[in-house]
Amino acid sequence: MPSILTKEDVDRVAELARLELTESEREMFIRQLTDILVYAQQVCELDTTGVVPTTHVLTNQGTLRPDETRPSLSRKDALASAPDPDTEKGFFKVPKVIE
Amino acid sequence: MTGLPQGVCNIRDAVATGEASAVEICQAYLNRIDTVDKALNAFNQIEYDTALERAAAIDRERVPNDSRLLLGVPIAIKDNICTRGIRTTGSSRILESWVPPYDATVIERLQNAGAIVIGKTNCDEFAMGSSNENSAFGPVRNPWNLERAPGGSSGGSAVAVATEMAAASLGSDTGGSVRQPAALCGVVGLKPTYGRVSRYGLLAFASSLDQIGPLTRTVTDAARMLAVIAGPDPSDSTTSDEPIPNYLKSLTGKLDDLRIGVPRNILGEGVDDKVLQAFDEALETLSSLGVKIREIELPHAQYAIPTYYLIATAEASSNLARYDGVRYTSRVDLDPKVASLSLMYEKTRAQGFGAEVKRRIMLGTYALSAGYYDAYYLKAQQVRTLIKSDYDTAFTEVDSILMPTSPTAAFPLGKRAHDPLEMYLADVFTVSANLAGLPAISVPCGFTSDRLPIGLQCIGRPFDEESLLRLAHGYEQATTWWTETPPI
Numbered sequence A: 001m002p003s004i005l006t007k008e009d010v011d012r013v014a015e016l017a018r019l020e021l022t023e024s025e026r027e028m029f030i031r032q033l034t035d036i037l038v039y040a041q042q043v044c045e046l047d048t049t050g051v052v053p054t055t056h057v058l059t060n061q062g063t064l065r066p067d068e069t070r071p072s073l074s075r076k077d078a079l080a081s082a083p084d085p086d087t088e089k090g091f092f093k094v095p096k097v098i099e
Numbered sequence B: 001m002t003g004l005p006q007g008v009c010n011i012r013d014a015v016a017t018g019e020a021s022a023v024e025i026c027q028a029y030l031n032r033i034d035t036v037d038k039a040l041n042a043f044n045q046i047e048y049d050t051a052l053e054r055a056a057a058i059d060r061e062r063v064p065n066d067s068r069l070l071l072g073v074p075i076a077i078k079d080n081i082c083t084r085g086i087r088t089t090g091s092s093r094i095l096e097s098w099v100p101p102y103d104a105t106v107i108e109r110l111q112n113a114g115a116i117v118i119g120k121t122n123c124d125e126f127a128m129g130s131s132n133e134n135s136a137f138g139p140v141r142n143p144w145n146l147e148r149a150p151g152g153s154s155g156g157s158a159v160a161v162a163t164e165m166a167a168a169s170l171g172s173d174t175g176g177s178v179r180q181p182a183a184l185c186g187v188v189g190l191k192p193t194y195g196r197v198s199r200y201g202l203l204a205f206a207s208s209l210d211q212i213g214p215l216t217r218t219v220t221d222a223a224r225m226l227a228v229i230a231g232p233d234p235s236d237s238t239t240s241d242e243p244i245p246n247y248l249k250s251l252t253g254k255l256d257d258l259r260i261g262v263p264r265n266i267l268g269e270g271v272d273d274k275v276l277q278a279f280d281e282a283l284e285t286l287s288s289l290g291v292k293i294r295e296i297e298l299p300h301a302q303y304a305i306p307t308y309y310l311i312a313t314a315e316a317s318s319n320l321a322r323y324d325g326v327r328y329t330s331r332v333d334l335d336p337k338v339a340s341l342s343l344m345y346e347k348t349r350a351q352g353f354g355a356e357v358k359r360r361i362m363l364g365t366y367a368l369s370a371g372y373y374d375a376y377y378l379k380a381q382q383v384r385t386l387i388k389s390d391y392d393t394a395f396t397e398v399d400s401i402l403m404p405t406s407p408t409a410a411f412p413l414g415k416r417a418h419d420p421l422e423m424y425l426a427d428v429f430t431v432s433a434n435l436a437g438l439p440a441i442s443v444p445c446g447f448t449s450d451r452l453p454i455g456l457q458c459i460g461r462p463f464d465e466e467s468l469l470r471l472a473h474g475y476e477q478a479t480t481w482w483t484e485t486p487p488i
Helices: A007-016 A023-045 A075-079 B008-017 B022-040 B048-061 B105-112 B155-162 B179-185 B219-229 B273-288 B301-322 B341-352 B355-368 B373-394 B420-427 B431-436 B465-477
Strands: B043-046 B074-078 B116-121 B168-172 B188-191 B212-216 B259-262 B292-295 B400-404 B440-447 B453-460
Touching: A007 A023, A007 B355, A023 B301, A023 B355, A023 B373, A023 B420, B008 B022, B008 B219, B022 B043, B022 B048, B022 B074, B022 B116, B043 B155, B048 B116, B074 B155, B105 B116, B105 B219, B116 B155, B155 B168, B155 B179, B155 B212, B168 B219, B179 B188, B179 B440, B179 B453, B188 B219, B188 B465, B212 B219, B219 B440, B219 B465, B273 B292, B273 B400, B273 B440, B273 B453, B273 B465, B301 B355, B301 B373, B301 B420, B301 B431, B355 B373, B373 B431, B400 B465, B440 B465, B453 B465
Parallel strands: B074 B116, B074 B168, B259 B292, B259 B400
Antiparallel strands: B043 B116, B168 B212, B188 B212, B188 B440, B400 B453, B440 B453
């Protein structure tokens, strides 16, 4: 397991997370995330061979509702908070995706 | 507040019988907010008009023997819980002007019970923090000492209750965010069992850990709040259909059948002497009430913090992907010549999120990324199983596990802000209950020599809030810590 995070690691993660970092944020995150990961690596001391991972602690299936249609948000309400809605056609508009 | 009833149960009874009007009570709380919140910054939004309109409607519609459990009770809501028509920001720039088109299920339930939403409380951005310093709208101040942090992330909810700006509040608790600020502000904070309360309408942080819970002045008030908000919800498939007992009837004052466990092995390093002293005195009080106390082991407790921060950040990195500039109000302005979708995402998120939220998104994305998933995320989920089984084992011998809520009392604002790892260690006693899905409560149990409150944490079996509330109530009735109020 790597103990030092490189500038390339931080850039790669920032790209995956869709976060533009400033130069000072990049420097800060290299240092802080390394500290946190070094600390977090103590979980690796434990032998977990055969231990089933816990994804959630629910003891039952949870509450399932009948699969029936019911009233939901109107298109108008759903678009009300959008930064660039096309209320006429009912779209969320975004900048161009393909050159 | 002279002459008016205080606390959830007293206010409700006074309004139900007509002894006091909902309007005069609501106005008194709004006046109190106007007097003290400038110094405290506990509210992001104060609902003067809608709260008074609602109070007037309650006075008009009240019927003889009105059975609604929260009739006319002014309640403050953490600003990460959706309120229809009321701005809900998560204390983040990225949602600064977002107005939800729907109510969270807990809000519907409070309103059906006759409660009045008096305002939205400040918190750490998206509930990520232990000091309330990560809010985009400035830190909340601790009413016991304005230079100290109120704890977090539900700092505003704790301060609102501690200073009588609300009779009760709701917070959310992912790793201690209800209990720790409750302890640092001298009020009661309850995190129910995972699945006991619907999270529909809660801005999701870490979905396998998040739970909504009440903050109140007394355990009785917490029991009443839980009675209103608990139960299955068709809109949240993680809610449980376990029967809901009558929580108020469980407060019998009889404790001599209860057995509690104390994990002495984790109460050493980093725990303030005065916190330990108050904790030991609380054990003596409980012993005198007939509670049987024994030492227990939680062998994997030291791994709780790293496990928690790997799992919580991984889930957060996924949950916060939705704030992308498409649906929720904020988007950076881009030169149309260079604008592209990915540039819009990156710049909107860079501008909208604060440092701690970015840090956690980065950490979580890393822990989930190719090559590191098994080593960090999967490993943490396995350790989570070991931590949970420690509790399962302990609960074969005891009914509740006790430890301090926080290793220290309120710390100075700014003291830990520069070192994220040091801040994370503040959660050492609270994160396990979330990892294991257990109910836990913090109740006031003393003060430091400079008059800062200390909290006692009781952790219970899944869906056994009854025993937990009974224990906490019995302790509360035998002490007077909860009657103390901050100097503001």
